[in-house]
Amino acid sequence: xxxxxxxxxxxxxxxxxxxxxxxxxxxxxxxxxxxxxxxxAIDLLMFSWGPMKMSLADYFKDIGFTYLMIPIISAGFGYLxx
Numbered sequence: 001x002x003x004x005x006x007x008x009x010x011x012x013x014x015x016x017x018x019x020x021x022x023x024x025x026x027x028x029x030x031x032x033x034x035x036x037x038x039x040x041a042i043d044l045l046m047f048s049w050g051p052m053k054m055s056l057a058d059y060f061k062d063i064g065f066t067y068l069m070i071p072i073i074s075a076g077f078g079y080l081x082x
Contacts, residue, residue: 002066009035009070013077028078032071039067 009032016031017023023031043063047054054062 001063002069005039005066005069006073009073013074017077017081023078023081025075025078025081028074028081029071032074035074036067036070039070040064 012035013028043059044056046052047059047063048056
């Protein structure tokens with residue numbers, strides 16, 4: 001899963017960065033936090049009520065912390081763009 005998350009974040013950050021040239025580091029961090037929130041929200045729908053019921057604590061121990069790499073990667077792109 002971490003490899004797929006990294007691949008997706010890098011691909012979408014490159015695509016986004018090509019279209020928006022004047023974005024600053026703070027906006028890249030906000031973008032990463034937004035992507036993180038969307039990922040967690042989609043997962044929580046599936047893991048709390050869906051077919052793979054899991055407590056919130058178990059979710060964050062097993063899956064949720066993996067998503068912390070999303071804002072870290074996007075912040076790295078923002079740093080490179082300045």
